[in-house]
Amino acid sequence: MGNAELDRFITLVRKQFREEDNGxxxxxxxxxxxxxxxxxQTMIIVSEIDKExxxxxxxxxxxxxxxxxxxxxxxxxxxN
Numbered sequence: 001m002g003n004a005e006l007d008r009f010i011t012l013v014r015k016q017f018r019e020e021d022n023g024x025x026x027x028x029x030x031x032x033x034x035x036x037x038x039x040x041q042t043m044i045i046v047s048e049i050d051k052e053x054x055x056x057x058x059x060x061x062x063x064x065x066x067x068x069x070x071x072x073x074x075x076x077x078x079x080n
Contacts, residue, residue, distance in 0.1 A: 009072045012052055016044055027069035049075055 006027060014025045017036050031037055031045070046057045055078045057071075065071035 005076075006069065006072055009075070010068055012048055013045065013068055013071075016041065016048060025068065027072075028067050030067050031065075031071070053079060055079060 010025065010027060013031070017025060017034060025031075025034075034041075042062055046062070050056055053075055055075050057074065057078075061074050061078075062071070065074055
């Protein structure tokens, strides 16, 4: 897993939130603790990941990921 790929993934996730409301979103950020996190936000993230990586995440994938880096690993696992 390259840092450039992780950075690209973080940027994709970051674009879905207003950082001024949440602070910087980094690899250790737990998305579920962000003010904007909701079921709609979950669907938006899943949709953006599908568009960018052609990977469909399910509820369990989102639930398992403790932070952005773990979500990235799940996406990478589903790519292979």
